[in-house]
Amino acid sequence: ASTDDSANGGDSKELYIALVSKGFQHQFWQAVKQGAESKAKELGVKVTFEGPASETEVDNQLQMLQAAIDKKPDAIGYAALDPEACVPLMDAAKAAEIPVVQFDAGCNSDYPLSIAKTDSLGAGALAATHMAELIGDKGEVAIVGHSQINSTGVERRDGFVDEIKKNHPDIKIVDIQYGEGDHLKSADIAKAMIAAHPKLKGLYGTNEGSAIGIVDAVGELGLKAGDLTVIGFDSGQAQIDAITNGMMSGAITQNPIGIGEQTVQAAYDAIKGKTPEKIIDTGYFWYDKSNMEDAEIAAVLYK
Amino acid sequence: MSTQLLKVSGISKSFPGVQALKDVQFELNRGEVLTLVGENGAGKSSLMKILSGIYSKDSGNIVLEGTEVEIDSPKAAQALGISIIHQEMNLMPHLTVAQNIYIGREPRTGLFVRARALNQRATELLTRLGIDLDPRELIENLTVAKQQMVEIAKALSFDAKVLIMDEPTSALTEAETETLFNLIEGLKASGTGIIYISHRMDELRRLSDRVTVLRDGAYIGTLDKADIDIPTIIEMMVGRHIEEGARPEARQHAHDDVVLKVEGLNTRHLLKDISFELRRGEILGFAGLMGAGRTEVARAIIGADPSEGTLIHIDGKPVKISQPSEAVAHGVGYLSEDRKLFGLLLEQDVNTNILLASLADYTNRFGFVNTEKGKRKSRDYVKALRIKTPSIHATTKNLSGGNQQKVVIAKWLARDCDILIFDEPTRGIDVGAKEEIYRLLNELVAQGKSIIMISSELPEVLRLSHRIVVMAGGRITGVLNNEDASQAKIMDYATRMGDEKEQ
Amino acid sequence: MNATPVTEKSPLRKPDGRTAGSTRSFLRAKLQQSLAFATLVVLLAFFSLANDAFFTWSNISGILLSTAVIGILALGTTFVIITGGIDLSIGTGMTLASVMTGIFLVNMQLPLVVGVLGGIATGALMGFINGFNIAVLRLPPFIATLAMMLIAQGLALVISGVRPIYFSSVQGFRDIALGTFIPGLPNAVLILFLLAAVAYLVLSKTILGRYTFAIGSNEEATRLSGVDTRKWKIMIYTVAGLFTGIAGVVIASRLNSAQPQLGAGYELQAIAAVIIGGTSLLGGRGSIMGTLIGALIMSVLINGLRIMSIQTEWQNVVVGAVILVAVFTDALRQRRAGS
Amino acid sequence: MNATPVTEKSPLRKPDGRTAGSTRSFLRAKLQQSLAFATLVVLLAFFSLANDAFFTWSNISGILLSTAVIGILALGTTFVIITGGIDLSIGTGMTLASVMTGIFLVNMQLPLVVGVLGGIATGALMGFINGFNIAVLRLPPFIATLAMMLIAQGLALVISGVRPIYFSSVQGFRDIALGTFIPGLPNAVLILFLLAAVAYLVLSKTILGRYTFAIGSNEEATRLSGVDTRKWKIMIYTVAGLFTGIAGVVIASRLNSAQPQLGAGYELQAIAAVIIGGTSLLGGRGSIMGTLIGALIMSVLINGLRIMSIQTEWQNVVVGAVILVAVFTDALRQRRAGS
Numbered sequence A: 001a002s003t004d005d006s007a008n009g010g011d012s013k014e015l016y017i018a019l020v021s022k023g024f025q026h027q028f029w030q031a032v033k034q035g036a037e038s039k040a041k042e043l044g045v046k047v048t049f050e051g052p053a054s055e056t057e058v059d060n061q062l063q064m065l066q067a068a069i070d071k072k073p074d075a076i077g078y079a080a081l082d083p084e085a086c087v088p089l090m091d092a093a094k095a096a097e098i099p100v101v102q103f104d105a106g107c108n109s110d111y112p113l114s115i116a117k118t119d120s121l122g123a124g125a126l127a128a129t130h131m132a133e134l135i136g137d138k139g140e141v142a143i144v145g146h147s148q149i150n151s152t153g154v155e156r157r158d159g160f161v162d163e164i165k166k167n168h169p170d171i172k173i174v175d176i177q178y179g180e181g182d183h184l185k186s187a188d189i190a191k192a193m194i195a196a197h198p199k200l201k202g203l204y205g206t207n208e209g210s211a212i213g214i215v216d217a218v219g220e221l222g223l224k225a226g227d228l229t230v231i232g233f234d235s236g237q238a239q240i241d242a243i244t245n246g247m248m249s250g251a252i253t254q255n256p257i258g259i260g261e262q263t264v265q266a267a268y269d270a271i272k273g274k275t276p277e278k279i280i281d282t283g284y285f286w287y288d289k290s291n292m293e294d295a296e297i298a299a300v301l302y303k
Numbered sequence B: 001m002s003t004q005l006l007k008v009s010g011i012s013k014s015f016p017g018v019q020a021l022k023d024v025q026f027e028l029n030r031g032e033v034l035t036l037v038g039e040n041g042a043g044k045s046s047l048m049k050i051l052s053g054i055y056s057k058d059s060g061n062i063v064l065e066g067t068e069v070e071i072d073s074p075k076a077a078q079a080l081g082i083s084i085i086h087q088e089m090n091l092m093p094h095l096t097v098a099q100n101i102y103i104g105r106e107p108r109t110g111l112f113v114r115a116r117a118l119n120q121r122a123t124e125l126l127t128r129l130g131i132d133l134d135p136r137e138l139i140e141n142l143t144v145a146k147q148q149m150v151e152i153a154k155a156l157s158f159d160a161k162v163l164i165m166d167e168p169t170s171a172l173t174e175a176e177t178e179t180l181f182n183l184i185e186g187l188k189a190s191g192t193g194i195i196y197i198s199h200r201m202d203e204l205r206r207l208s209d210r211v212t213v214l215r216d217g218a219y220i221g222t223l224d225k226a227d228i229d230i231p232t233i234i235e236m237m238v239g240r241h242i243e244e245g246a247r248p249e250a251r252q253h254a255h256d257d258v259v260l261k262v263e264g265l266n267t268r269h270l271l272k273d274i275s276f277e278l279r280r281g282e283i284l285g286f287a288g289l290m291g292a293g294r295t296e297v298a299r300a301i302i303g304a305d306p307s308e309g310t311l312i313h314i315d316g317k318p319v320k321i322s323q324p325s326e327a328v329a330h331g332v333g334y335l336s337e338d339r340k341l342f343g344l345l346l347e348q349d350v351n352t353n354i355l356l357a358s359l360a361d362y363t364n365r366f367g368f369v370n371t372e373k374g375k376r377k378s379r380d381y382v383k384a385l386r387i388k389t390p391s392i393h394a395t396t397k398n399l400s401g402g403n404q405q406k407v408v409i410a411k412w413l414a415r416d417c418d419i420l421i422f423d424e425p426t427r428g429i430d431v432g433a434k435e436e437i438y439r440l441l442n443e444l445v446a447q448g449k450s451i452i453m454i455s456s457e458l459p460e461v462l463r464l465s466h467r468i469v470v471m472a473g474g475r476i477t478g479v480l481n482n483e484d485a486s487q488a489k490i491m492d493y494a495t496r497m498g499d500e501k502e503q
Numbered sequence C, D: 001m002n003a004t005p006v007t008e009k010s011p012l013r014k015p016d017g018r019t020a021g022s023t024r025s026f027l028r029a030k031l032q033q034s035l036a037f038a039t040l041v042v043l044l045a046f047f048s049l050a051n052d053a054f055f056t057w058s059n060i061s062g063i064l065l066s067t068a069v070i071g072i073l074a075l076g077t078t079f080v081i082i083t084g085g086i087d088l089s090i091g092t093g094m095t096l097a098s099v100m101t102g103i104f105l106v107n108m109q110l111p112l113v114v115g116v117l118g119g120i121a122t123g124a125l126m127g128f129i130n131g132f133n134i135a136v137l138r139l140p141p142f143i144a145t146l147a148m149m150l151i152a153q154g155l156a157l158v159i160s161g162v163r164p165i166y167f168s169s170v171q172g173f174r175d176i177a178l179g180t181f182i183p184g185l186p187n188a189v190l191i192l193f194l195l196a197a198v199a200y201l202v203l204s205k206t207i208l209g210r211y212t213f214a215i216g217s218n219e220e221a222t223r224l225s226g227v228d229t230r231k232w233k234i235m236i237y238t239v240a241g242l243f244t245g246i247a248g249v250v251i252a253s254r255l256n257s258a259q260p261q262l263g264a265g266y267e268l269q270a271i272a273a274v275i276i277g278g279t280s281l282l283g284g285r286g287s288i289m290g291t292l293i294g295a296l297i298m299s300v301l302i303n304g305l306r307i308m309s310i311q312t313e314w315q316n317v318v319v320g321a322v323i324l325v326a327v328f329t330d331a332l333r334q335r336r337a338g339s
């Protein structure tokens, strides 16, 4: 561990950026990590990446942030699990004169310099628009969410729901249940939904686990591609396969690799005394069979 | 003040499948010892549990000092001045002696226990009772006998009007028994009424003012002091005549093979250089005072406890035994002195318990157990040992103490070991059944098996053993041939604490 | 003591010689199962009435399928719990087994049978280590298996490189759980029932089963009876590990992938199923039939609530309440029988 | 009146024979604590040498702060475990208490003290219900508290409307955990130590503590001695609930919010701390000092691994291994002492 005295790093020292994420086990976070690491290599800095096992562990994450501050890195990249709980630690970082940049979700503090993130509400709405288009703008749909409390889960759901309510009056959202991103649970939930709502035309899964759960459910019920419109979120091998073989119509992906890269870049800039842009929008994309191979899309998909 | 303290009549109690008590009656006067006798499973403990609020009676009434009382909880019994020493130990092993004695009655200031006062009170009590125990010692560190003394001290600490003692001496040796008897004399003098249960006839003769006999849950009769005569009582108990007091036939064992040879057995805390031989067809008695180390020898031999520097030869071949399973594999079985903790699966049925040590005999090479064959075997033993149980599928916990003991014996008989170590095998067993067990042991040795019998009842040791090993303070102080042995001689060796050793 | 002839199904036991007491305890054991069974029937009836979609073959087979993984875990852990122990490592242990199956089949491209056996062996090895730690090193089961739970969780992530392993390339792997050897019934369900039958036989007919109960009733007395309790305890934990390994293969097959982050929390569900089925955490008492019913109660309940679109946040409340009621009924029965 | 089955869980004598006098057992208890303490010291020394950032006041106070919540939960559950019971509802129960504190303070705008007491009372009430279910309805503690865990989890979500409740508007709330009554030391740590002192007094000096050990040692004997074990068991679970409630307030204050999804998994951490501290799950044995040390071992370990930037996925493996080693040392000691 290269965490010696010089807090703000002389040129001879390798710069160190500590990233504290909302999670690390999901493929989304692994892609963020991958982007951060490749950018770090490019810039010649050292990064560490850690996050709690589940996105409910607010307390645990604060402890990680505290430990990160105690390591006196040159900069910290942080994705807040809760916007309020982190405030005192931002003050602590300020006191220790460690610049903070944020990613994915921000803290209600004016100390952090920037945030690299996606507009999840917009992404949810985009999913709704495509769902509407795919089912002919009417009928019953349901959502398998991954969390009813953390910001991405809530916004991906709310963006979808609001868009349907506002612009697609003939579509009815008949059920929303949550499977914690657990593939098995999500599959069982999707099956129960399909059983309970025989007229169901579309299902939307708000992250990889939820989406693949739906695909598994559809497969296990022996439904054929196209019987039910499935829309997913995020990327990963299984979703790419499902879209290729038609089980899934398409999915929204954010650009986690880009988030990782931009976060490290912003942190690097901050160390070097440059002020990064306040909000770095890394964008989101709809991808399906037709555009998966496009260079722009292929770049943001991860396996 | 009338002399009658307690009058019990018409008591009935049934358990699923068992009518434990039918219309039982007795009376207890102030300052007397009423002895309650009966075979194993006759209902003695059940009756006492009703009096002490542990079981509820189905019918009948209890009149205490002229008023009819309802005893629906142990607390109610305590409040009425009825105190009991349970047959099965009821202590909190992780608490100290003092904490156990005064549980529920701690001296306190507000919510705080006054620890010093508690220990002081316990010290006073123990001193008054002449019991040599440190009130701060944890129960789990005590031997069964000392635990029994704690039970006794606890029951006496209530200054009860009625004191029930359910086989209080079953775990005691002569010296402690003597202490207890002195205490009883004192209590009698102060007007306490004592109900005393025992299977030891000598005690009965010594203590009783009156004797009440139960058989099969029914009241048989009561004898006054003048009429107390042991053969009569035994006949009332069992309904037939029983011979007592025989000695084994002298036998020329010197030329028989040595089946077990123990040399230089030491344990870290107690045993010093234990060496002895057991010959084929021999019953080798182990006598000694409480804590002499007899149980510890047995446990060390079978590998239940670690020992140091021990050489064990079985049938002339040196063997290494570090687990009881290895002992059994070498044909050495050990019947523990504490059936509840180390002998029985209380929650399982009688069949399971009888077959536990010999299950492999009923198992084919794929691991499947031949249930029928096993059950036939255990029914045979239930019959042979006259175990009183509604069926072999009854839960063992629900058997009377003596019948539980018979189940443990059956377990080892079923295993068919060549060498059997019986630690207090007749603890809590009635006179009739004792004779049967003696007969059984004799049959076993006649078949060529060899037995080590640890017993605290000297008459029993003398009655059965061909030779007697006497222990004191973790050493063997003497080995006697039966012809040369007497109670006095044994006691003499048992109290020799020096290291002179006779062979 | 009267010998009442009783007719019963088990061909191994003959009616004669059975006495009043044994009939009663036999009936009592049946009653216990039938009480759990009654809870199950009540739930089934309730949901069937409440929602037409519930009692359809598709949904019922879905419930059975969703019982498979927890059910298999619960079967194995029944043995452990009857000994008076506990196994907290079954959830993440299952995950590690599924990851290892992925390593064998996908990364190392071993033949299907070898990879599957390798996955199962991973589970058995963890069980063996648990058994060793508990029986030989004498660690408390709770803490030994808690440590194993953490280790397995970490290793699953480390070995997989924190990403799922997909079995798309492995011919026939998905059929292990989702093929239909019996038309309409996913193989995972068949596996569950077959394993339940095996577990039943082992627990009630073999010496391992007898010793499982004996150790749970009084371990020291069993040891002093000449039973090598250390050996048998290791064996019993290894058996639980075997089931964990099988569950790992089944879940991997069902998801067609090894998901390294899955599994935490499955152990509590499995243990709950065992206890709802009447097995006592104090040891010495329990049955496979009960465990199966317990697992079914849990999955019927959860499926029913989902079908009825009960909000996710209420589902836990209802499940908790039903567990209380189910177990209370059982406690009541015991009290009746005991008094 | 009835014949309660006597559980054979706590033999009067340890299987490996008896030990010497009370001095020995006194020394033994001390030794046990000092062994856990030694583990702690070894960990501290190791991490201090391995990384300069470890032994700084800021980090140490961070470790203490991160011990606070688990530590408080562990204190309460020590009582329950000494009785031979278990409480799985402390994690989500803490969450429900924090949500209720939010409802009282934010939604109902009650005065600070009232709201805080209300939150604590919520915990106590859950504990009371657990105690009632266990002592009066005689449900097995594992299952009764598992059900309560699910119910509390659900209710926390339902009552909060599935969103965090923020205390930003509540003057002084944050200072409960993060204020520094003693300069440099967060109040949460002070609360932990004060509660530990209280728990120590209660456990070792009061009648409640005495009966806690007595019940864990031999419940039936305690009952037959005329102690109203039902009443005391309810009380003991209520005490555990009190601690749960306090932990709920502390975590809410620390996060300045009530997070309704938090809490699952905390119970296992707290129980692990208790057991690492030498309290036996079989009942009858345990100490507050041990629990405190156990909780510190866990948080020092986790913090040290983080400071050393060990990859998250490896951390669990190391924690699991250290738990095994720590408890093995203890088992070894016991075996030594016993032989």
Ligand SMILES: Nc1ncnc2c1ncn2[C@@H]1O[C@H](COP(=O)(O)OP(=O)(O)OP(=O)(O)O)[C@@H](O)[C@H]1O
Pocket (backbone or CB within 6 Å): B015, B016, B018, B019, B020, B038, B039, B040, B041, B042, B043, B044, B045, B046, B047, B087, B388, B389, B397, B398, B399, B400, B401, B402, B403, B428, B430, D003
């Ligand atoms: N809780 C119980 N459940 C079922 N049966 C019981 C129960 N307690 C006692 N019994 C039965 O009641 C009968 C009387 O038992 P009890 O213990 O009173 O005998 P006892 O005279 O004390 O015998 P011992 O001399 O062997 O101690 C026995 O047949 C026993 O099996």
Ligand SMILES: Nc1ncnc2c1ncn2[C@@H]1O[C@H](COP(=O)(O)OP(=O)(O)OP(=O)(O)O)[C@@H](O)[C@H]1O
Pocket (backbone or CB within 6 Å): B141, B142, B143, B144, B145, B171, B173, B269, B270, B288, B289, B290, B291, B292, B293, B294, B295, B296, B297, B337, B456, D017, D018, D019, D020, D021, D338, D339
């Ligand atoms: N580890 C130990 N440390 C100190 N004393 C011990 C230890 N183990 C046993 N003892 C003591 O050694 C003595 C031996 O007890 P043991 O049970 O072997 O004697 P016994 O002759 O069978 O007598 P009893 O009639 O009590 O069964 C007891 O007094 C016991 O307290």
Ligand SMILES: [Mg+2]
Pocket (backbone or CB within 6 Å): B044, B045, B046, B087, B166, B400, B401, B402
């Ligand atoms: Mg009796």
Ligand SMILES: [Mg+2]
Pocket (backbone or CB within 6 Å): B294, B295, B296, B337, B423
């Ligand atoms: Mg002895």
